[in-house]
Amino acid sequence: MKGLWTIIKKEFSRFFRDKKLIFTMIFPGILIFAIYSVMGTVMNSFIEEETGASFTEMRVLTQNPSDRLEQLVIRNTAHSGYEVEFITTSASEEDAKTQVAEGAYEAYLSLPADFDELVKEDREVVPEVKIFYNSDNTASSVCYSLLTECFRQYEEGLVNRFNVNSGMTNYDLAETDLDEIMEMMYSMLVPFLLIMFVVTGALSITPESIAGEKERGTIATILVTPVKRGFVALGKIISLSVFASLGALSSFLGTMLSLPMLINGSSGGVLEGAGISFNLFELYSVGDIVGLLFIVLYFVPVMVGLLSLISTLSKSVKEATSASSAVMIVSMLVGLSSMFGIDSLWAAFVPILNVAIAISSVLSGTASIGFILATIGMNFVYVGLLSLLLAKLFGSEKIML
């Protein structure tokens, strides 16, 4: 056992003392985070600049406020995430129009004085309502359609024969709220991403570490010491798994922490304003995330073992890398296939596919504990088999020399 520990210690020294190696491992995650955050922020500020204000809050200038209209607006916006504020002004119509054109306000509402009183009486000449807005500005357009809808309801209300959906209740009974749509999106996207990150993490170090050492003749130096060859193989798998996990974790965190900014940014901040959560860490419970980590934790050594096997059988780093890339493409396709909602238990025995399905089921809230345990168990078996095979190959002169 001491020999195993010595090998692992050496691999860790190799990795953690080499700034370049750590950098290539952690960098993709940082890069993803930076790109998504910047894109999100840029998109958000771009949209904000265009709309002139935060999208969720709309300010309407008016000279003569109407209580009835304001009530309708409050009712209609109750479940939408928008907020409309009426600001009474004594400015001239020309000044008010300029302010809307310049984007200081979303709309200017011109009503006759005592509008609410006026409309109660039957008249030959009906009162004139003017809504000035700016269609170049998204928020202003939204505000305009909101106001016209409220006026239409107001007008209908005047000849009141019946009320339709006039209370404060949420009348939409659809069960899929936006949170669930986000969960669905994650359950399709995350298996693919996680598998890709694990494979790229393993791919960026395994060929170099195994085929490279073979090619350079440094592993033979270890093979003439009394250390068990199985330990040399196992030491590699354990260490490389730790490094690959770090790389995968970095990419995953980078994506998951910045993706919300990207989604929110591309909606101009509306989603956030509407109180919709799209942060993985808010959508899911700690238990779900821990379950996810467990599944991935048992998957990393399988991938590392598989790529180690390929690297051991290869004559050069180049050969190992190109053969491993083929594995990467297949794994990513399998990662995508979790979207088809396969859920029969036999899938738990298919490497990679079982992981994709397990991750997907945790994120869509349809996880079965049997399937997850079978997946983890099978991965355990795969790692065992791969380690045995590698130990055998490390003892073979045809392979190692």
Add this chain to the structure above:
Amino acid sequence: MEEILRVENLKKTFPLSAKQRKAENTKEKRKTALAGASFSAYRGEIFGLLGPNGAGKTTTLRILSTLIKADEGDAFINGKSVRREPEAVRAQIGFLTSELKLEAFFSPDYLFNFFSDLHNVPLDVREQRKKALFEKFGIDKYAFTKVGDLSTGMKQKVSLVISIVQDPDIIIFDEPTNGLDVLTAKVVTDFLLELKAQGKTIILSTHIFSLIEKICDRVCILIDGKVVCESMLKELTAEKNLEDKFFDIYREVKGEEV
């Protein structure tokens, strides 16, 4: 005299790839490297394996170090079979050949510690040995320099030192002075004599006659994978120098002019 190494009828063939077959201009699927080699070495001597290029010297030493397995035959080092007890054999020997490389990223100091750990050398012993060996070979100045940044000669000295971290009784060196300048080569040969004085057994291979004449007690001549002569150096060179004697033997075996 105590027999410490016994080599019995070692045979080894290598598969030839299509490319190798073309390069060697042969249709044979396998190349015979050793065709039944047997010899013995005794405690406390420097034993020289002499032979031309391709004679099978490196192959023999790789089998002794358990790096590769013989097709037939066996060898016993201190009574341990290289075939059946490879780990026990590896614990007893120090093995140096040019194909064993050190990881360029690490320093001599780190590698000395790493290989000492693999050989279960106690910490205090390790530090003492490291200091003595590094000083002797002038590695102390470069103890913390990456091996990749060292000169070829210094690399070779580090490899030599690392190959004997556990202070083995049997030392197997393949062409130990190859590629070294005369000064460095002398440091190495002096060191081998010093090890002998400590009672170690040294098995070395070379095609350099002068090296054998300078330090070996016994010599074994290998030609085409067969032992054609095994004798005390003194007896072999009683009437002629080693080089002339070698050509006599070579002509006799090959039946041709050199």
